[in-house]
Amino acid sequence: MSTPGLASIAAPLLVWAGHFVFSYAVAAVVCAKSAPVGGLRGAIALATALALALVARQGASAWSKHVRGAEPHDAPNDEGRARFVGHLVALCAALSGVAVVYSAAVFLVVRSCE
Amino acid sequence: MSAEERLRAVWKTPSGWRYWSSVNNSDVGVWYVAATFVFFVFGGVLALLMRVQLAKPGNTVLEAEQYAQVFTVHGSVMMFLFALPIFEAIAVIILPQLLGARDLPFPRLSAFGFWCFVIGGVFLCGSLFFGVAPRGGWFMYPPLTSSYQPDIGADFWLLGFSFIEVSAIAAAIELVVGVLKCRPPGMRLNLMPPYAWYVLVAAAMILFAFPPLIAGSLLLELERAFGWGFFDPRKGGDPLLWQHLFWLFGHPEVYVIFLPSVALLATMLPTVSKRPLVGYGGVVLAAVGIGFLSFGLWVHHMYTTGLPGVSLGLFSAASTAVGLPTAVQFACFVATLLAGKPQRSVPLYFTAAGIVSFVLGGLTGVMVAMAPFDFQAHDTYFIVGHLHFVLIAGAVFPIFGGLYYFFPIATGRQLSQKLGTVACALVFVGFNLTFLPMHLTGLRGMPRRVFTYAAGHGLETPNLVSTVGAFVLALGVLVILFDVLRPKKKQGWSPRNPWGAGTLEWLQAMPGEDWGVRAIPVVTSRYPLWDDPGLVARVDAGEGYLPDAEEGLRETLIVSSVDAKPLQVQRLPGSSFLPMLSAFAVGGFFVFGTYHWWGLALSSLALGAVLICKWLWSGTGAIPEKPAKLAAPGVELPLYASGSGSIGWMGLFIMLLADLTAFASIVFGYFFFWTVHDDFPPRDAVGPGVLWPVTGLALVLAAWGLTLLARRLNRAEVRAGAVVSLGLSAALAAAGAAALLYGPWVTGLKPSQHVYPAVVWVLVAWAALHLAVGVVMLGYCAVRRLTGRMTATYDGELQNTTLYWHFTALTALITVAVIAGFPLAT
Numbered sequence: 047m048s049t050p051g052l053a054s055i056a057a058p059l060l061v062w063a064g065h066f067v068f069s070y071a072v073a074a075v076v077c078a079k080s081a082p083v084g085g086l087r088g089a090i091a092l093a094t095a096l097a098l099a100l101v102a103r104q105g106a107s108a109w110s111k112h113v114r115g116a117e118p119h120d121a122p123n124d125e126g127r128a129r130f131v132g133h134l135v136a137l138c139a140a141l142s143g144v145a146v147v148y149s150a151a152v153f154l155v156v157r158s159c160e
Numbered sequence: 161m162s163a164e165e166r167l168r169a170v171w172k173t174p175s176g177w178r179y180w181s182s183v184n185n186s187d188v189g190v191w192y193v194a195a196t197f198v199f200f201v202f203g204g205v206l207a208l209l210m211r212v213q214l215a216k217p218g219n220t221v222l223e224a225e226q227y228a229q230v231f232t233v234h235g236s237v238m239m240f241l242f243a244l245p246i247f248e249a250i251a252v253i254i255l256p257q258l259l260g261a262r263d264l265p266f267p268r269l270s271a272f273g274f275w276c277f278v279i280g281g282v283f284l285c286g287s288l289f290f291g292v293a294p295r296g297g298w299f300m301y302p303p304l305t306s307s308y309q310p311d312i313g314a315d316f317w318l319l320g321f322s323f324i325e326v327s328a329i330a331a332a333i334e335l336v337v338g339v340l341k342c343r344p345p346g347m348r349l350n351l352m353p354p355y356a357w358y359v360l361v362a363a364a365m366i367l368f369a370f371p372p373l374i375a376g377s378l379l380l381e382l383e384r385a386f387g388w389g390f391f392d393p394r395k396g397g398d399p400l401l402w403q404h405l406f407w408l409f410g411h412p413e414v415y416v417i418f419l420p421s422v423a424l425l426a427t428m429l430p431t432v433s434k435r436p437l438v439g440y441g442g443v444v445l446a447a448v449g450i451g452f453l454s455f456g457l458w459v460h461h462m463y464t465t466g467l468p469g470v471s472l473g474l475f476s477a478a479s480t481a482v483g484l485p486t487a488v489q490f491a492c493f494v495a496t497l498l499a500g501k502p503q504r505s506v507p508l509y510f511t512a513a514g515i516v517s518f519v520l521g522g523l524t525g526v527m528v529a530m531a532p533f534d535f536q537a538h539d540t541y542f543i544v545g546h547l548h549f550v551l552i553a554g555a556v557f558p559i560f561g562g563l564y565y566f567f568p569i570a571t572g573r574q575l576s577q578k579l580g581t582v583a584c585a586l587v588f589v590g591f592n593l594t595f596l597p598m599h600l601t602g603l604r605g606m607p608r609r610v611f612t613y614a615a616g617h618g619l620e621t622p623n624l625v626s627t628v629g630a631f632v633l634a635l636g637v638l639v640i641l642f643d644v645l646r647p648k649k650k651q652g653w654s655p656r657n658p659w660g661a662g663t664l665e666w667l668q669a670m671p672g673e674d675w676g677v678r679a680i681p682v683v684t685s686r687y688p689l690w691d692d693p694g695l696v697a698r699v700d701a702g703e704g705y706l707p708d709a710e711e712g713l714r715e716t717l718i719v720s721s722v723d724a725k726p727l728q729v730q731r732l733p734g735s736s737f738l739p740m741l742s743a744f745a746v747g748g749f750f751v752f753g754t755y756h757w758w759g760l761a762l763s764s765l766a767l768g769a770v771l772i773c774k775w776l777w778s779g780t781g782a783i784p785e786k787p788a789k790l791a792a793p794g795v796e797l798p799l800y801a802s803g804s805g806s807i808g809w810m811g812l813f814i815m816l817l818a819d820l821t822a823f824a825s826i827v828f829g830y831f832f833f834w835t836v837h838d839d840f841p842p843r844d845a846v847g848p849g850v851l852w853p854v855t856g857l858a859l860v861l862a863a864w865g866l867t868l869l870a871r872r873l874n875r876a877e878v879r880a881g882a883v884v885s886l887g888l889s890a891a892l893a894a895a896g897a898a899a900l901l902y903g904p905w906v907t908g909l910k911p912s913q914h915v916y917p918a919v920v921w922v923l924v925a926w927a928a929l930h931l932a933v934g935v936v937m938l939g940y941c942a943v944r945r946l947t948g949r950m951t952a953t954y955d956g957e958l959q960n961t962t963l964y965w966h967f968t969a970l971t972a973l974i975t976v977a978v979i980a981g982f983p984l985a986t
């Protein structure tokens with residue numbers, strides 16, 4: 047179940063999920079408890095920087111596995127599988143990065159709980 | 161007897177009335193598909209009734225109450241009894257074939273899931289004929305479905321579907337383990353057919369999407385039956401909690417419906433285009449990416465509930481982000497068609513119709529993802545148009561295409577190309593005539609779920625067109641049904657691999673044998689039948705893994721999940737009535753519960769528990785007669801595995817993840833109330849105290865420790881020590897459960913007074929129920945050990961029980977931290 051192959055594919059998207067849940071929970075609590083919204087944007091900025099750094103690292107590491115070697119992605123051997131998974135993880139990291147930026151952009155545009 | 165004859169004898173489907181005891185995927189899968197289509201036709205007839213009623217303003221075919229029942233049952237049937245189970249049904253037939261496996265890893269679980277589904281479905285649909293059907297819409301919002309509809313209708317929905325959700329989770333476990341562990345040797349992750357990827361993602365989504373609804377249904381049923389006011393503002397509850405829990409399920413669920421159908425497109429497209437899928441990596445990315453992102457969309461169903469603007473923005477952002485992987489996969493599909501040489505065939509027609517229409521539905525989806533637009537369109541016919549576009553084009557068209565494509569696999573016969581073409585044209589035209597005008601009807605202001613409308617608002621023509629369209633669509637479905645049911649004896653068997661496909665399911669001879677595949681081949685490419693022309697002959701000659709059944713037992717191959725290296729030969733259980741009987745007994749709990757006959761309900765549940773224990777006792781964990789056997793020339797594999805290497809452990813782990821998600825949903829409820837209330841827990845409220853919850857936790861942790869000790873002693877051949885340890889653990893667990901329940905009891909918390917005591921009681925009862933199951937499992941292990949059915953080496957039961965206890969200890973820990981710890985922190 048928790049083999050490196052499957053866990054690494056899920057990892058970048060889990061970072062997006064963590065960022066999303068954090069943003070949602072912080073916004074919900076701050077707005078419900080009438081706390082100052084200023085702190086909210088700081089917290090989101092920090093979480094966003096952290097999330098982007100994480101997916102960038104995952105993506106770069108996966109991409110380096112993908113460019114190593116010359117076997118095609120559908121080669122029936124370890125190298126083919128490793129290159130394919132590297133490629134897939136890099137794509138997932140890119141998608142996660144874009145999705146994190148989408149979430150963070152909301153806090154730039156919407157500045158109140160109204 | 162030759163190897164072939166032995167194999168045939170072992171996998172033979174029972175005849176006569178015993179046919180219904182079959183658990184083979186090729187039988188259960190066909191029953192499953194047939195049952196879903198019966199429900200589909202039933203839901204379709206209800207749709208036609210609604211369209212007749214709406215054909216002209218002020219029509220009187222249905223009364224308001226009847227109409228409410230009809231639209232509720234229509235939506236519920238199409239979602240829960242057709243769209244979702246058809247995914248499981250098709251996968252049960254196709255997946256083992258596609259993976260060159262003999263069967264799925266837990267055949268009796270598939271059969272159990274099927275019977276649960278049929279019982280729950282018949283029960284819910286039956287309520288309509290007695291005029292007592294649910295009428296609160298398929299998403300059952302309280303307070304409409306609680307204080308305004310106190311009659312039995314909503315109970316049918318809540319209990320009937322909770323039962324069906326159990327069957328969905330059973331199927332999900334089966335499919336996840338099936339994809340990861342039952343592949344042919346050599347089918348590494350990079351060679352897995354896209355269908356298997358999609359099934360893996362969709363099944364994993366079920367595990368996290370369905371539990372919130374199970375938790376929500378439990379809370380709503382407790383409110384309706386016992387007055388625990390989770391959704392009742394007079395008691396501190398909040399109806400919005402239901403919306404959160406429902407859509408936490410409901411939105412991912414849409415993708416659970418959509419992804420497996422897209423998987424059918426990704427399976428048929430390479431065949432009809434005569435070339436490999438373009439952008440395999442992009443398609444897998446889309447499957448995985450959508451699987452995750454779709455969990456961040458649920459609030460887009462709740463834009464008009466007054467949530468803070470930032471929250472709406474967040475969900476709007478995720479709703480548009482999910483369009484990215486969706487666009488990638490459809491670009492890959494269109495590219496495959498463009499780069500290949502598409503052959504005229506019914507699957508191609510349905511595929512093309514699906515792609516074109518789904519893109520239109522997807523675009524209106526992006527429109528309603530924008531909160532300001534949704535404020536206008538919410539609860540109008542625009543939404544009805546949008547959702548039918550994505551669901552029919554995204555799911556039903558591919559399923560019809562798949563029906564024509566895969567029909568020979570299930571029956572050995574082909575459907576008619578002519579009838580299929582006519583049906584596709586009728587369905588496509590009828591579908592657009594029905595649902596395209598609804599966008600206009602909605603923009604002109606017609607709300608959904610009204611039983612009639614007034615003349616003079618420009619609604620007459622689009623409604624009439626929709627009604628005509630619905631009958632054209634129905635005619636198309638009728639043609640398909642005729643094609644499926646017409647006698648086909650004269651036309652002869654289908655040729656082998658009739659479409660010239662490249663994947664393993666088409667290894668099958670026509671008609672197929674009960675054994676699935678003659679021998680399990682080694683796979684070295686994504687399209688083995690295209691890349692290795694000699695494969696079919698070699699498999700027919702019995703070259704490959706497990707070509708024989710020397711011991712007269714059903715077997716399949718278990719491999720490693722990433723690189724598909726052969727690990728074990730798994731013995732599979734054969735035909736049995738136990739899954740069916742267990743389903744009826746457990747079903748009795750839900751049926752009797754609906755009528756609040758709690759004595760009968762609990763007896764039925766107890767009977768179910770006994771039957772399930774008997775099933776486990778007789779069908780699982782058998783100690784093999786020898787430790788290993790030759791699975792292929794020169795490859796000896798063990799016949800038994802326990803702990804994390806066994807499929808039973810993996811299945812249980814997956815089930816416990818789902819269970820933990822349901823528990824987390826109730827904890828979410830607790831903190832939801834804390835967020836929306838100024839004081840929660842209320843300042844003057846007496847909680848469960850600290851003493852008894854903490855005592856209970858200490859006992860539970862001790863029981864957990866003793867379970868671990870029992871496992872260690874058993875491994876060290878200290879039989880008596882292991883059994884004593886198991887007994888002590890069970891006693892401490894029972895005491896722990898009692899202490900947890902005593903906390904709110906002794907402080908006099910009354911769950912019907914306020915939501916705070918109610919949520920504390922639910923958490924405590926949840927933990928106690930899990931402890932009770934844990935006690936049964938400990939006892940089961942002790943008896944297995946004492947009777948020699950479990951040994952130091954063959955200790956799968958104890959390994960699984962330990963895994964269960966990890967989760968149960970965690971559940972108790974979280975429960976106590978929330979009910980006793982959190983009030984202290986505030």
